[in-house]
Amino acid sequence: MLYAEVAVNVPVRLNQTFHYRVPEALAQQVQKYSRVEVPFANRVVQGFIVGFSAPPATAKIKDIKRVVEKETFLNDELLTTARWLVERYLCSLGDALQCIAGPPGVKRKSPETVLIAQVDQVTLKGLSKAPKQKEALELAMLNPGLTKNQLSQLAGVSLSVVNALLAKGYLKEVPVHGVTNDAPVDWPKLTLEQVSAVQQVKEALNTKQPSAWLLYGVTGSGKTEVYLRTIKEVLRQQRQAIVLVPEISLTPQMVERFRSRFGDKVALLHSGLSQGERYAEKERIKSGEAAVVLGARSAIFAPTPDLGLIIIDEEHETSYKQEETPKYHAREVALQRAAQCKAAVILGSATPALESFCRARPGGPYKLLTLTKRIEDRALPSIQIVDLRQELSLGNRSIFSLTLQRALARRLANQEKCILFLNRRGLASIVVCRQCGQVMKCPRCDISLTLHSDGWLKCHYCSHQTRSPASCPHCSSRIIRSFGIGTQRVEEEMKRLFPSCQVLRMDADTTTRKGSHEELLDAFIHGEAQVLIGTQMIAKGLDIPQVTLVGVISADITLHMPDFRAAERTFQLLTQVAGRAGRGKTPGEVIIQTYDPAHFSIKAAQKHDYLKFYQQEMITRQALQYPPFSHLIRVLFSGINEADVMAAAQWWQDQLAAAKQAAGFSQVEILGPAPAGIPKIKDRYRWQLIIKGTMSKEIRNIAAKVLEQAGLRFKQVAVSIDVDPI
Numbered sequence: 001m002l003y004a005e006v007a008v009n010v011p012v013r014l015n016q017t018f019h020y021r022v023p024e025a026l027a028q029q030v031q032k033y034s035r036v037e038v039p040f041a042n043r044v045v046q047g048f049i050v051g052f053s054a055p056p057a058t059a060k061i062k063d064i065k066r067v068v069e070k071e072t073f074l075n076d077e078l079l080t081t082a083r084w085l086v087e088r089y090l091c092s093l094g095d096a097l098q099c100i101a102g103p104p105g106v107k108r109k110s111p112e113t114v115l116i117a118q119v120d121q122v123t124l125k126g127l128s129k130a131p132k133q134k135e136a137l138e139l140a141m142l143n144p145g146l147t148k149n150q151l152s153q154l155a156g157v158s159l160s161v162v163n164a165l166l167a168k169g170y171l172k173e174v175p176v177h178g179v180t181n182d183a184p185v186d187w188p189k190l191t192l193e194q195v196s197a198v199q200q201v202k203e204a205l206n207t208k209q210p211s212a213w214l215l216y217g218v219t220g221s222g223k224t225e226v227y228l229r230t231i232k233e234v235l236r237q238q239r240q241a242i243v244l245v246p247e248i249s250l251t252p253q254m255v256e257r258f259r260s261r262f263g264d265k266v267a268l269l270h271s272g273l274s275q276g277e278r279y280a281e282k283e284r285i286k287s288g289e290a291a292v293v294l295g296a297r298s299a300i301f302a303p304t305p306d307l308g309l310i311i312i313d314e315e316h317e318t319s320y321k322q323e324e325t326p327k328y329h330a331r332e333v334a335l336q337r338a339a340q341c342k343a344a345v346i347l348g349s350a351t352p353a354l355e356s357f358c359r360a361r362p363g364g365p366y367k368l369l370t371l372t373k374r375i376e377d378r379a380l381p382s383i384q385i386v387d388l389r390q391e392l393s394l395g396n397r398s399i400f401s402l403t404l405q406r407a408l409a410r411r412l413a414n415q416e417k418c419i420l421f422l423n424r425r426g427l428a429s430i431v432v433c434r435q436c437g438q439v440m441k442c443p444r445c446d447i448s449l450t451l452h453s454d455g456w457l458k459c460h461y462c463s464h465q466t467r468s469p470a471s472c473p474h475c476s477s478r479i480i481r482s483f484g485i486g487t488q489r490v491e492e493e494m495k496r497l498f499p500s501c502q503v504l505r506m507d508a509d510t511t512t513r514k515g516s517h518e519e520l521l522d523a524f525i526h527g528e529a530q531v532l533i534g535t536q537m538i539a540k541g542l543d544i545p546q547v548t549l550v551g552v553i554s555a556d557i558t559l560h561m562p563d564f565r566a567a568e569r570t571f572q573l574l575t576q577v578a579g580r581a582g583r584g585k586t587p588g589e590v591i592i593q594t595y596d597p598a599h600f601s602i603k604a605a606q607k608h609d610y611l612k613f614y615q616q617e618m619i620t621r622q623a624l625q626y627p628p629f630s631h632l633i634r635v636l637f638s639g640i641n642e643a644d645v646m647a648a649a650q651w652w653q654d655q656l657a658a659a660k661q662a663a664g665f666s667q668v669e670i671l672g673p674a675p676a677g678i679p680k681i682k683d684r685y686r687w688q689l690i691i692k693g694t695m696s697k698e699i700r701n702i703a704a705k706v707l708e709q710a711g712l713r714f715k716q717v718a719v720s721i722d723v724d725p726i
């Protein structure tokens with residue numbers, strides 16, 4: 001009889017596993033790391049087999065109910081990573097394994113096929129009586145290698161339309177990975193800075209020792225080319241590379257860029273894959289056949305047999321932090337896997353996270369590689385700051401300053417394209433004086449206070465609160481109020497000022513349908529529209545040469561979000577948005593509108609001066625002991641009944657204080673309980689505690705102790721732990 005040790009997906013003591021009997025009938029269907037269903041406390045839960053053992057001593061032993069998935073692509077190296085996740089992010093081993101394995105895949109019987117078009121212009125003309133077929137065929141020509149389902153979705157037609165094209169012979173089905181690029185691989189000439197960066201990483205790769213690099217390069221300086229060359233070296237050594245990009249930039253153009261260099265060796269891992277596609281890609285990765293794994297955050301757990309290199313592009317992006325338990329950061333996982341596999345890590349960004357740049361200072365754990373020049377000696381765009389307080393005194397009440405209006409008129413007359421950007425993140429209400437630009441802030445934490453519906457301004461770190469003032473405490477102006485503008489409002493204003501101009505809007509409302517994001521971009525690049533209005537969605541990675549003007553409607557929304565990282569986010573966002581302008585032959589122009597034109601993060605972005613920004617921001621962080629000078633853990637409590645939520649938060653506060661006392665960690669601070677940044681979501685009240693300390697180990701230690709004491713004490717309140725929240 002076989003006995004299995006199972007890590008279950010329920011909040012149990014962090015490293016605890018349970019023993020189950022493997023029924024005779026299932027013995028052939030299980031192996032180490034299989035995903036199984038087991039009875040647990042009167043219900044059935046999923047878990048992973050982490051080992052087989054002799055009959056355990058306990059008398060009451062239950063049977064495994066069902067095998068969900070025999071091959072999960074977990075392995076011993078990934079189990080070590082899972083155990084590390086448990087320690088680092090305070091989750092259960094079952095949660096960690098679930099996160100690494102991802103959703104179950106399904107092994108397909110026949111290999112998947114994709115479509116290629118076989119037509120000429122004459123055939124296309126002949127289809128003019130069947131407009132749906134014609135449109136689908138045109139899309140298939142533009143995007144070779146789509147599956148039948150993908151094409152029908154992209155074209156917005158039924159599968160029967162695609163089948164009709166197949167029957168006529170205009171489309172042909174070929175095996176997936178049969179679409180290879182036969183054109184000779186084109187490796188462009190590198191700049192001197194690129195050569196130096198590639199050379200240094202190559203030397204490190206040859207030592208087969210772990211190494212970490214921060215590739216700091218201005219926008220448009222050719223970081224991707226450095227990635228491609230170092231990957232080439234890793235492939236020469238018969239090892240594998242993982243390349244992470246933010247989900248939003250995982251576009252067909254991006255994938256094509258890698259496929260044109262590495263062909264079939266590229267595997268894709270992202271949330272849009274079907275179960276069959278995911279299984280097939282993981283199989284190719286495990287065998288080593290696909291040696292270049294390209295994907296979003298979760299691709300960091302790809303089951304590579306001999307990992308040599310991990311690249312994280314736009315490493316400062318918040319999408320690398322998972323929002324659900326375990327709330328891991330892909331950058332930290334990358335460093336852990338690299339240490340284990342003796343691999344190199346390259347973190348690339350034009351605006352590195354403060355923590356990353358700090359680690360790349362002399363004597364730090366990262367080595368710094370810099371690219372200071374744009375390729376082909378293109379100039380960085382010129383950035384102009386517009387003071388919105390002046391507009392008010394000039395009598396201009398439009399959300400477009402006169403400067404922006406004039407620039408738009410000029411660019412539109414020249415048939416050039418423009419992007420108008422509005423950040424919507426952190427929609428919490430902040431109170432700002434329109435006359436002097438002053439923002440109401442917490443005197444203790446230096447973060448913006450949020451306006452609650454009861455009229456109180458509250459700090460969501462330390463729970464300090466004050467009445468919303470009727471006039472500005474700084475200049476006594478009575479024009480002091482919360483603000484928020486939407487992209488729709490920007491679109492209306494655009495239509496009012498430039499009625500004949502074609503405008504596209506890209507935000508959460510216009511991109512809910514799958515593929516609509518790509519369609520809108522395509523329409524902007526190839527179509528009539530001269531202006532694209534959008535949220536942070538359009539800030540990243542867009543490379544459209546015809547765009548010569550970028551307007552930032554309000555830098556203040558980011559600048560005043562209630563978060564100690566507000567200045568950093570502002571600098572990053574403005575730099576990224578500005579980087580969208582002038583990627584072609586015509587130099588680019590950027591206009592930033594703000595009520596706070598003297599703020600150092602805006603000034604530094606204007607001068608493309610990351611170092612200046614870094615030095616100034618580090619002074620603030622040190623003064624208030626925020627990361628990277630300290631570590632934080634956020635404990636979030638949520639529930640239907642606010643009294644229950646507050647009671648749970650208070651109980652935790654007491655226990656944390658006691659645990660801190662007992663351990664003698666005098667450096668550790670416990671802030672709150674306070675209402676969370678968003679105090680209520682879907683009828684659930686949210687309160688939070690923040691644990692702050694100079695040693696990450698110390699604060700994790702006391703949080704883990706209290707987590708264990710809490711057990712299942714709070715049935716009506718969900719408690720979620722976020723180590724290093726961002």
Ligand SMILES: [Zn+2]
Nearest residue numbers: 433436472475
């Ligand atoms: Zn004022």
Ligand SMILES: [Zn+2]
Nearest residue numbers: 442445459462
């Ligand atoms: Zn405060």
